[in-house]
Amino acid sequence: MTTQDDKKRAAAQAAMQFVKADTIVGVGTGSTVNYFIDALAEKQDLIKGAVSSSEASTQRLKNHGIEVFDLNEVGSFDIYVDGADEITEHKHMIKGGGAALTREKIVAAVAKTFICIIDDTKQVPILGKFPLPIEVIPLARSYVAREIVKLGGDPMYRQGVVTDNGNVIIDVFNLDILNPPELETTINQIVGVVCNGIFAHRGADIVITGTDNGAQISQ
Ligand code: 5RP
Secondary structure (H helix, E strand, O other), X not given: OOOHHHHHHHHHHHHHHHOOOOOEEEEOOOHHHHHHXXXXXXXXXXXXXXXXXXXXXXXXXXXXXXXXXXXXXXXXXXXXEEOOOEEOOOOOEEOOOOOOHHHHHHHHHHEEEEEEEEEHHHEOOOEOOOOEEEEEOHHHHHHHHHHXXXXXXXXXXXXXXXXXXXXXXXXXXXXXXXXHHHHHHHHHOOOOEEEEOEEOOOOOOEEEEEEOOEEEEEO
């Protein structure tokens, strides 16, 4: 039987074919990306190093001996490899289940190509069943939650979580996200919101899905 972890691993290993020699690789966050980091470690002599989207990924990269560059020190780079919590056929995503959404969105913005690695449970017709994470300045938590209610969502404070940027996370339940780019913009305009987990304006370019029949690539 192919488990969800087998599928994540298959997608992560398939992403290695897009890693070019002597380049810096953008690295996301999460359990699927951890398989990618482990695969990258086996070919680490091939690459210059990585830019990372979280303290957790930075630590894992460094534990493998992979050099991690500050994003401000590198110009553009070719690929950013990251997972997703949900993804549609339009390659719009919800991300941030691991609370790393802001840095993920920044690193993704700089990369030329966003490669999303998922198992097939992440494919959805409409975004929103997975609660939408929003990173918020702590002082603005209640205000942002009230504004989200006006948009029709049910906000819930993610207890005990502080992001790598020192902020908090609100998860929004019960949204049917019919127009992801529009809602991404609307939520960004609420004062106190640092970033929301809709990745639509900068969606994925390539999606690698782990399935019962191995990794399938869509570009
Ligand atoms: C972290 C993320 C992850 O990419 C997303 O949560 C998927 O994680 P996993 O690969 O563990 O299922 O956005 O902020």
